[in-house]
Every structure is written in structure tokens, then in C-alpha cells.
Amino acid sequence: MAYQYRLLLAILSGLLFAFIFIYMALPCAFTALVPLIIALHKLPLKKSIVPGLLCGLTIGSFSSSWMxxxxxxxASTTTAVFIYTLSVLLIGLMMLLGSILLYPFINNRLPFIVKSIGIASTWTLFEWFxxxxxxxxxxxxxxxxxGVLKSELLIQVAAFGGGWLVSFFCAWINAALALCxxxxxxQTFIWLLSLCSFFTGLSYLVSGLYHPTSKxxxxxxxxxxxANHPLHMQWNEQTGDRVVQEMLRLNAAAYATGSALHIWTEAxxxxxxxxxxxxxxxxxKNPGQEKKGHIIGMLTDYAPDTYYNSAYxxxxxNDTVQRYDKQFPLMYSEAPLTLFSVPLAGSPGFNIKAGQKDGLFRTLAGKAGITICNESLIPKAxxxxxRDGxxxxxxxxxxGWIANxxxxxxxxYSARLQAVExxxxxxxxxxxxxxxxxxSMGKELARQKETVGFVLPLFIRKNTTLSFYSKNYHFFIYVYLFLTVLLSIILITQTFKRRIA
Incomplete structure (x- = not known):
């Protein structure tokens, strides 16, 4: 295959990845790696650098455009363009690393099924890293x-291995399709159909086996x-009273629903x-006699210009107040300067201090585990x-900053993954x-997005069943690591034998 066609395949792979991130497109989850694998197949190692980098630059050009x-x-437009360019470059380098890691598992003499497992396990470890x-x-x-977040069925295997197990099956099918x-x-076509059928059947099986043990x-x-506060709402003497009165109106509407727990948004x-x-x-101030619980996002003082992003x-x-501090500050807007983090120029000296403990509140509605903002997309958060109850x-x-x-x-939709896990x-x-x-099955209970304030009452079902993933978070990570190391040893041994032959 001509080198320029390989580069076009790398760009196609980047576009398919961008569709995963932007549209959560299900077909792309099972095909995005295919063009990249084909592009890297039987390509000299030195030449494999460009396809991986090009794939990442394509992904970043589209997936980072929101910045x-x-x-x-x-901040300023100049700052936004700088961070966008930096992000595109970092994603390019990231995919370059991914391609280098995949290269030996794509170019070897292992049997079809073993080779596809090697690609899948290595890619999943790359995602985890x-x-x-x-x-x-x-x-x-x-x-x-x-790409699977919108599928209530295919997300079910996350109850065993989290999102990483879903990614493993996606990568495995990608690899099998590319090799086919x-x-x-x-024979490879039959293997591919069998793998797709196995993943679908396993998803049905996991769904059918789950029986919550509720109280x-x-x-x-x-x-x-x-309250749906606008992004740049000004709090001053003219607007402050009006905003507070609107929040108190929403608060009264929440009391009228008879809910045991009132949950506000972040900060x-x-x-x-x-x-x-x-x-x-x-x-x-409760207009009735029944006690209510309130979860409210507010800042907590830590030091001058440094705060905890907290939930109370x-x-x-006059009673005990429970507090959780966000553990994983958001890059660019909350995190201090690091190799991968540039604070916004528009908010100098304002940093969020990372909390140290998981958030578990004992509320009138039951024991509630809480995460703040981007933490819902971080499995370890x-x-x-x-498991803690x-x-x-x-x-x-x-x-507000990503509303559009x-x-x-x-x-x-990442909350669906968290529910199933x-x-x-x-x-x-x-x-x-x-x-x-x-x-807990990943079924959508409600979804609402407005430009004005609203109150949304919902019923939740308390559950004490522990999924395999909750009890054994690292189990499948060790499985992927074992497979990758084992196959790496086999590849090194094969290479050594060929050289001395």
C-alpha cells in the first residue's frame, strides 16, 4: 500500500475517533481503530510515527474545537487559540504513543485471535494510563x-470491569475487523462474527443476571x-437581590414537592x-414541620486565593454539617500550573485545592455518594x-463553560456508565x-436542559448490591497487564530466535 494512502487512513481513523467523542456514535466505537491498524500494518517502525501523530492531530483539531x-x-481569544493549539499537539503526541505501543502487536506472526487480543489489551492499558x-x-x-454511552444494552458489561472492559471489547472488535x-x-470472518455475537450475548446475560437487593x-x-445561572452573571447590588430571590423561589418550589432531599448544583x-x-x-427555613436535607455546592476557604470546591x-x-471537597480539579480552570495544565489568564491567583477523601453523605434519603463536575468522568473518583456504603x-x-x-x-451520559459500574x-x-x-440498570430516568431555573423531582431506589467492578476494581486491569506482558515476552522470544537462526 502506498504511503500516502496510509496517511489518509490515519486521518480517517482520527475522524472516526472525533465522531466518538463529539456524537458518541456507536458504530465508530467498533471501527475507529481499524484504519489506523491497517495503516500501521507492515509499515517500517520509523515510518509509523507519522500516521499515529496525524491521527491524533485530526482528533484534536475537531474534539478540541470547543475551546x-x-x-x-x-480569557482572551489569544489564550484560547494557544490552549487549543497546545491541546491538538498533545493529543497528536498521545496518539503517537498509542501507535508505538500497538505497533509490535499489529506486526507479528501470532495467530489471528491472539494478535487481536494483544491489540485490545494494549489499547485498554493505554486508555487506563x-x-x-x-x-x-x-x-x-x-x-x-x-461511543457506547448512549447504549443501555452494550454498556452492561461495565458492571464487571467498568468502562475499561467496554473499551477492551470495542478494541478487540476493532482489531478483529482490521485483521479480517x-x-x-x-475463518477470520467467522471469528469476527463470533466475537460480535459473544459481546452482544454477554451484554444481555449481564443485564438478565442483575437483581438489586434493595431495602x-x-x-x-x-x-x-x-438556578441555571448564566456563565458571566454579575453579582452586584443591582442583580444580587434579584438572583437570590429567584433562588429562594426555586427553593420554595422544591419544598412544595415533598422531597426528603434538595440537591443544588456546584458553587x-x-x-x-x-x-x-x-x-x-x-x-x-422550612415552611412545614418535616425535616429536609440539603446538598449545596459552595467554596470553602483554604488560603488566600485558594479554595476547596465543596459540597455540603x-x-x-446548628447541627453537624457534612462536607466533601473535590479531589480532581479541572485542568485549565481550577488546577495550578503543571506540565499539562495552564490556568486561565482571566482568573489569576485563583486555584482549587484538591480534597483527600471520598464523598459519602448520610442523608434523609439514604447514604449518598457524591462527585463534583468532571469527577463523574474519572473512575477512581x-x-x-x-463499596463504602x-x-x-x-x-x-x-x-456553564461547556454548555454549548x-x-x-x-x-x-457518563452518569449512565457510573450507574452500571x-x-x-x-x-x-x-x-x-x-x-x-x-x-442502576442504566435506564434514563429523566433528562432536562433549560436556560432558566427549574426544579426536577425524582424518585431514586436505594440499593446495597455490590457489582463485581465495585468489589474488584483492579481485577481486569491486571488481566490486561498479564496478557500484554505475556504476549510481549512471546514476541521478544520470537524476534530473538529469528535473529540467531
Whole structure:
């Protein structure tokens, strides 16, 4: 195959990946790697650098385009263009690394099924490594499972191995399809059909085997309160009173639903938490006699110009107040300067201090595990919550900076993955983004996105069943590592024997 055609295949692979991230396109999850594998097949190692880099640059050019508008709203256009260019380059280098890792598993003499497993396990470890290296930047994560987030059925295997197991099957089918096209044999085609049938059948089986053990089918009613504050809303003497009065109106509407728990969004006001805050005291004024619980996102003072991004659970300000501090600050806007992080020029000196403990609140609606904003897309931020006793999960967020991009929808549907992984009902309440929830099977309970404030009452079912993934988070990671190391040893041994022959 001519080299220029290989480069075109690399670009095609990048476009398919971009469709995964932007549209969560299911077919692309099973085909995005195919052109890249074909492009790298029987290509000298030195020449394989360009296809991998080109694939990544193509992905980044499209998947990072949201930065040009969103970051310009926080900083200058020049800063947005700089960070966009940097992101495109980093994604290019990231895919270059991925291609180098895949290269020996694509170009060897191993049998079809073994070769495809080697490609799949190596790619899954690559995804896991990137996700854990830069957890605060989910838009960099090259996860194939993002293409499956809209499928209630095919996401089910996540109950055993999380999103990584979904990605493994996606990568395995990608590899099998690519090798089938390269080898053009009836046997490889049968293997491919068998693999697709196995994955689909396993998804049905996992779904059918799941039986939640709830406390006498105990449910609880909660109210999501979303003020939908505009991105650049000014808090001053002219607007402050009006905004607060609107929030109190929404609060009264939530009380009227009879919900046991009221859940607000992330950082609902631009000041830090204080027990003597008049606004909080007004929120907690119950027009009835029944006690209510409130989860409220607010900042917590840490040091000058440094804060915790916190969630508070409050029943009464004179009682014990529970607090969770966000553990994985968002790159570009919350994280301090690192190799992979440039704080926004529009917010100098404002940094978020990372919390150290998982969030588990004992509420009137049950034990609630909580994550904040981008943490819902970071497996290690929520993997222990069910095991620690959470009966349902919730995500509070402010998607104002990505409200007009594809990331808002990706953020919402990532809650489905979290629900299936943990076998817990998951609620998400996002300012300017999508709010709603999924049950423990991944079925969508509600989805709402507005430009004005609203209250969304929902029933959640408390669950104490622990999924295999919740109990054995690292099990399949060790399996992928074992397969990759074993096949690497086999390849090294084969190479050594050929050289001395």
C-alpha cells in the first residue's frame, strides 16, 4: 500500500475517533481503530510515527474545537487559540504513543485471535494510563467506551470491569475487523462474527443476571434545584437581590414537592461557606414541620486565593454539617500550573485545592455518594463509593463553560456508565447543562436542559448490591497487564530466535 494512502487512513481513523467523542456514535466505537491498524500494518517502525501523530492531530483539531469559544469566554481569544493549539499537539503526541505501543502487536506472526487480543489489551492499558495520568482533563481521554454511552444494552458489561472492559471489547472488535480485512479469509470472518455475537450475548446475560437487593424496595424522593445561572452573571447590588430571590423561589418550589432531599448544583454562589450566612439560613427555613436535607455546592476557604470546591450536606446549621471537597480539579480552570495544565489568564491567583477523601453523605434519603463536575468522568473518583456504603450516587456540576459544546451531553451520559459500574441510581444536576438521572440498570430516568431555573423531582431506589467492578476494581486491569506482558515476552522470544537462526 502506498504511503500516502496510509496517511489518509490515519486521518480517517482520527475522524472516526472525533465522531466518538463529539456524537458518541456507536458504530465508530467498533471501527475507529481499524484504519489506523491497517495503516500501521507492515509499515517500517520509523515510518509509523507519522500516521499515529496525524491521527491524533485530526482528533484534536475537531474534539478540541470547543475551546475556541468556551475558553475565550473566560480569557482572551489569544489564550484560547494557544490552549487549543497546545491541546491538538498533545493529543497528536498521545496518539503517537498509542501507535508505538500497538505497533509490535499489529506486526507479528501470532495467530489471528491472539494478535487481536494483544491489540485490545494494549489499547485498554493505554486508555487506563492516560486517564490516570491526567484525570483533570477528560477531553484528552481516548476512551472507546464513550461511543457506547448512549447504549443501555452494550454498556452492561461495565458492571464487571467498568468502562475499561467496554473499551477492551470495542478494541478487540476493532482489531478483529482490521485483521479480517487484511487477511481476507473465511475463518477470520467467522471469528469476527463470533466475537460480535459473544459481546452482544454477554451484554444481555449481564443485564438478565442483575437483581438489586434493595431495602424492601425502598425509594426516596429528591428534588434537583437548578438556578441555571448564566456563565458571566454579575453579582452586584443591582442583580444580587434579584438572583437570590429567584433562588429562594426555586427553593420554595422544591419544598412544595415533598422531597426528603434538595440537591443544588456546584458553587451556587460566588462566596465561601459560613454557618452565619443569611442566604443559607433563608434556604433552610422550612415552611412545614418535616425535616429536609440539603446538598449545596459552595467554596470553602483554604488560603488566600485558594479554595476547596465543596459540597455540603445540611439539615440545620446548628447541627453537624457534612462536607466533601473535590479531589480532581479541572485542568485549565481550577488546577495550578503543571506540565499539562495552564490556568486561565482571566482568573489569576485563583486555584482549587484538591480534597483527600471520598464523598459519602448520610442523608434523609439514604447514604449518598457524591462527585463534583468532571469527577463523574474519572473512575477512581467514584469507584469506592458503593463499596463504602453509598445507596445512590449524585453528581453536582456547573457546565456553564461547556454548555454549548458536545461535552455537556457527554458529561450527562457518563452518569449512565457510573450507574452500571456501581449498580446504583445516579442523579446529575448541572448548571447550564443536562440534569436528570439513570437507574442502576442504566435506564434514563429523566433528562432536562433549560436556560432558566427549574426544579426536577425524582424518585431514586436505594440499593446495597455490590457489582463485581465495585468489589474488584483492579481485577481486569491486571488481566490486561498479564496478557500484554505475556504476549510481549512471546514476541521478544520470537524476534530473538529469528535473529540467531
Amino acid at each position: 475556541l469559544e468556551s475558553l475565550a469566554a473566560f 492516560i486517564g490516570n495520568s491526567i484525570p483533570g482533563a477528560f477531553w484528552f481521554h481516548p476512551n472507546l467506551f464513550k 480485512l487484511l487477511q481476507k479469509s473465511k 424492601n424496595n425502598e425509594t426516596a424522593k429528591v428534588a434537583l434545584i437548578n 451556587i454562589v460566588p462566596w465561601s461557606f459560613r454557618k452565619d450566612d443569611d442566604f443559607l439560613q433563608a434556604l433552610l 450536606y445540611i439539615e440545620a446549621l 467514584s469507584r469506592k463509593l458503593a 453509598a445507596e445512590f450516587l449524585m453528581i453536582i456540576s456547573n457546565d 459544546s458536545y461535552l455537556a451531553q457527554q458529561h450527562f 456501581s449498580r446504583r441510581d445516579v442523579l446529575i444536576n448541572s448548571n447550564s447543562g443536562y440534569s436528570g438521572g439513570f437507574n
